[in-house]
Amino acid sequence: MQPDTAICVEHVSKSYGSFRAVSDLSFEVYRGEIFAMLGPNGSGKTTTMRMILDILKPDTGTITVLGGPLTDATKDKIGYLPEERGLYRNVRVLEMMEYLGTLKGLSTAEARRRSQAMLERLDLAEHAKKKVNELSKGMQQKIQFAVTVLHDPELIIIDEPFSGLDPVNTLALKDLLLEFRQKGGTVVMSTHQMWQVEEMADRLLMIHQGQQKLYGAVDAIRQQYALHAIVVEGQGDWKTLPGVERVELTENGRKAALLHLAPQTTTDEVLAAIALNKNMSIERFELAVPSLNDIFIRVVEDER
Amino acid sequence: MNKVLTVARREYLYNLRRPAFLFAVFGVPLFTLVLWVVIFALTASSEDNARQLGQVGYVDRSGVLANPVYPEEAADLFVPYSDETAARQALDDKTIGAYFVVPDNYLPTGEITIYSYSGIPEALNDTIDTLMVQNISRQVGANVSLERIQDPVDMTVHVVDSGRDLTEANIPALILMPLAFALLFMMSSGVTSGFLMNGVVEEKTNRIMEILITSITPMQMLLGKVIGLGLLGLTQMVVWGAGIVLLITFGQTVPALKGIVVPTDLMLVFFVYFVLSYFLLSSLMAGIGAVVGSEQESRQISSIVSLLWVLPFFFFASFLSDPNGTVPLILTLVPFTAPTTVLMRMGFAAVPTWQLVLSLAILLVTAIVTVWASARLFRWGLLRYGKRISLRDLLRVIRRSPEADISVAHSAQEAAR
Structure with missing residues (x-):
């Protein structure tokens, strides 16, 4: 101790x-x-x-x-x-x-x-x-x-x-x-x-x-419970980014989107790609970290 | 130890200010005193009321009143009539308020009939009694005093081994004082141990218990409460004792209170028994309080427990007839009944020293065991909310580790959620 x-x-x-x-x-x-x-x-x-x-x-x-x-x-x-x-x-x-x-x-x-x-x-x-x-x-x-x-x-x-x-x-x-x-x-x-x-x-x-x-x-x-994903908000066709496997729109009609990344892709690569792409601009870029609430529910439900 | 005193201090000060306590200390004796005064006043006034109806006529067929001597205080009260018709006439005319007839078989039967349009005051009865006794005594013989007929025996009972003389004059001191002490004891320990139990039940239902037992140990809490409330009980007795001393000092002029002295040996025995018995009763009540679910339930159980203390009163007759017999002996040795029994027995006869010592020893051991068992129950009962408990549970907890058994209680509570 x-x-x-x-x-x-x-x-x-x-x-x-x-x-x-x-x-x-x-x-x-x-x-x-x-x-x-x-x-x-x-x-x-x-x-x-x-x-x-x-x-x-x-x-x-x-x-x-x-x-x-x-x-x-x-x-x-x-x-x-x-x-x-x-x-x-x-x-x-x-x-x-x-x-x-x-x-x-x-x-x-x-x-x-x-x-x-x-x-x-x-x-x-x-x-x-x-x-x-x-x-x-x-x-x-x-x-x-x-x-x-x-x-x-x-x-x-x-x-x-x-x-x-x-x-x-x-x-x-x-x-x-x-x-x-x-x-x-x-x-x-x-x-x-x-x-x-x-x-x-x-x-x-x-x-x-x-x-x-x-x-x-x-x-x-x-x-630990983070998805291999990024939450972004802004303009652009996220599907065209390299390494993005799937795009999921979140937060009820707001512009935020959840980008699921391919296993080998890092978030830095995605950020660099967005920065270089003139057709894209971002207001928000963050790791898709779940709230404790989500984790709590997931843990409890896994038990059932 | 410090925390025991903290608890004791709090319990003392908190309960001292309670209306229920103030009423028990001041209200009850005041009420009793007022009642006495009222009764005295009523009796006193009815003594004067022998004349309430005016003059009283009589018809004597027995010859007892042939040559009447009237009681001093009622020299002009009685009016003789030769026959009932004349007396009846006088009653109807309201010359007299009542008349009585002494029949010719009065001496063997003692029967007298009194006629009136209203009730007869008690005092008039007494005056007629005196009239008859005075006149009968004159026929008995010159050397028999009236006083001997009215009060033939003035007994002095000499209780050899206590060295006390029970004369009629100090019978109140020797019989009534122990009785009064026994009652005092009952009331005082009843009130304070009741407070103790209610306090525990309240702390339990308030859930403040969880805070308390994370600050102090159950034993500290139990001892603190018992000491604090014990001092409260003593306070009550001191107030009452002072009141009684005052009453006796100033009351020497009142005939009913004359000759009452407070025996010091009785006081000492009283004090020792009070302290021990109080520890027993209060720790018992604390244990009950910790275990039962509600205030209502605790009241029911506590009233059964207090019955044990009152029990000796039911054997009052056997104390009178045979103060050193088997029943008083058993009641002296049983720890719950010992204090009241010993106090009452001491009035009639000396209690043998071995009995006193044995009884105190048993009481002491029981009190210690009860405090210990209650502390165990305390810890176990604290987290049981609103559940009935069987006697078997209790015995198991006292014998074994209390913690092991909290679990059983708890599962039901947790499962209910």
Whole structure:
């Protein structure tokens, strides 16, 4: 294990009765990265998170977190945002944040100071004295996140942080997440929103039916699933280009086209050919890299 | 340890401000006090009301009242009539409010009939009683005092091994105080352990439990809650204790409260039993709270559990007749019934030291085992949402590793998705 590893999961399996929720899963999360866990519902993401947090024990395999097995001291360095949100309903916001902060090892005064600062930051200062159940769902979710990072953890594990948030709150949360990473924090998050992963995550793990399907840097995975093709937009009869086997029009009536290349043809050759051809002009030229969404669907469908 | 105190502090402060707690501390005694005052006031006023109907006539055929002596406070209340017709006439004329007839077989039967157009106040009954007793006593003999006939025995029960004398004057202190303590104990530990259980159920249904157990261990949480709420229970007792002391100090003028002293040995025993029994009850409740699915379910189960603590009250009669018999002995040794039983027994007779020691030892061991078992159940029950659990499951979890069994619970949850 490298020193910059925040979480190391090795050959972990977990069964619920006869149901195999997680099967021989191994991966690492590096310090300072945003690590995304993807997978359809019931694929074992939450189970894996709970095992990392020692809420559940794996049947087999080992998990090290921040350099060792999870201890009380380590717990203070971790923040967790569970999928099914957990807040005290009948307690004032500030009081609840303070309590949860002190449980993570902060002093009462420090917990109070940070809670107030965090509420200001989230534009929720005026609600500090309100009870949690008087707040909107978006506000509750922001507070839930605030609680997760209140004690300045080194690592946060957040399960579906964006679910149920409107675009404005999503943006606010995203800023907080990126800021957290900026300061050197490590993020493990699960989400269904692929574009969030594309935008934010450094690396990802995709699991399906408890098994690892994809694992690695987001860009590398997209490259790996890249077609031997180019997306172009502009004027010209693309079929006449050397090395182009087939032209496929994409993006519903817009001018973009997908050029499938012959096996030996490189993209540079195609670009050079277009540049030399006076009858062609391009506004866009890029590798046909599929979105994570496409990859996700492809992986899941291959299984069926 | 720090986190245990954090939890304890929070539980204490949070529940201290709850309306339910404030009502239990101040509302219930205040309500009781008001009730007492009202009852006192009513009884007091009905004493004056012996004259409510005006003068009362009588017809004596027995001869007991042939040469009547009237009670001091009612010297002018009674008017003799020679026959019932005259008395009836006077009643109809409203000269008198009622009249009674003492038949010639009164001495063997004790029967008296009273006539009136309305009900007879209780106080008038008492006054007629006094009138009859006074006049009968004059016929018994000169050297028999009236007081002996009215109250023939003033018993002092000397309980040899406790060194306590049960005179009639301090019977309230020795019998009622343990009873009062037993009740106090019930209410206080009932309220606080109820809070504990509700708190756990709430944290479970809120899903905040997942955040809590990634911050602290189940054992830390359990201990913190038990300590925090235990202190809350003690607070309640201190407030009540102070209230009782105040009441007794200022209440010495009230005849009903005179002579009540709080026995110190009783207080000490009370305190030790309270602490141990509270640990037992509250950790039991916490375990239940962690395992059951809903608040409703938890209430049903907890009411059954609290019954165990009330059980000794049903055997009150056997404590009176045979305080050192088999039933009290069993109830003393069973950890759930021990506190209330011992408190009640101490009022009637000394509890042998070996019984006290054994009972406390059993209670201590049971409390420790329960705290331990509850902590195990706690961890296991936390992730079970809205599912019924069989007793067999529970025993298996307590005996074996709790983690192994979370899985069974979880599969159903996951499969439902």
